[in-house]
Structures are given as C-alpha cells and as structure tokens.
Amino acid sequence: MKRIDLDFADRRKAADEAKKRLLAKVAPALKTDTPEAVARRAEKAALAAERDQRRQERERLKRETAEREKIEAAARAEAEAAAAALAKIAEAEQEAREAAERKAERDRRYAARKARQR
Numbered sequence: 001m002k003r004i005d006l007d008f009a010d011r012r013k014a015a016d017e018a019k020k021r022l023l024a025k026v027a028p029a030l031k032t033d034t035p036e037a038v039a040r041r042a043e044k045a046a047l048a049a050e051r052d053q054r055r056q057e058r059e060r061l062k063r064e065t066a067e068r069e070k071i072e073a074a075a076r077a078e079a080e081a082a083a084a085a086l087a088k089i090a091e092a093e094q095e096a097r098e099a100a101e102r103k104a105e106r107d108r109r110y111a112a113r114k115a116r117q118r
Helices: 008-030 035-117
Strands: none
Touching: none
C-alpha cells in the first residue's frame, strides 16, 4: 500500500480545487437567466396553469354533482312525503269503511233482536 504524505496546506489546496471543479460543473444549472432555464420556467408555468385549470374543472363538476344530488334528494323526499300522505288517506278511508261495516252489522243485529221481541 502506497502512503502519500501530504501536509495540511496540500490537502487544503486539493479540497479547494475539487470544490472549484464541482462548482464549475453545476454553475450553468444555477444560472436563472439562461435560455434553457427560461424555457424550463415557462414550461413549469404552463403545466401549473393546466393543473390549476383541471382542478377548477373538477371542483366545478363536484359542485354541479352536489347540487344535482341535492335537488334529487329534495324530489325524493317530496315523493316520499306524498306517498306517505296517500297511504295515510287510504288507511283512514279503510278505517272509515270498517267502522261503517261494524255499525251496519250492529244495526242489523239490533233490528233482528227487536223483530224477535215483537
């Protein structure tokens, strides 16, 4: 194994050079006014606008669906109330018929009893 003896100044110089090479490598990506960076920002802005437009469309559809469901629920409730009212009326009519039949039967028995007594 080869041992390299570098003093502190040499190691510091090597680290500085490595740092400069790395910085030179990424410096073009850090510049914000290059045509590529401007194009990337424009593309990102266009994508963000499309995303926002799709989000707004989804929200509009959700609102329309919610309103339609609300209207349908109100119509269902109204129909159920009407059906319940009709059922109650039919039940009352049935009860009235049964009461009339009971009264007629009672009157018939009363008339038969009076006829036997004479």
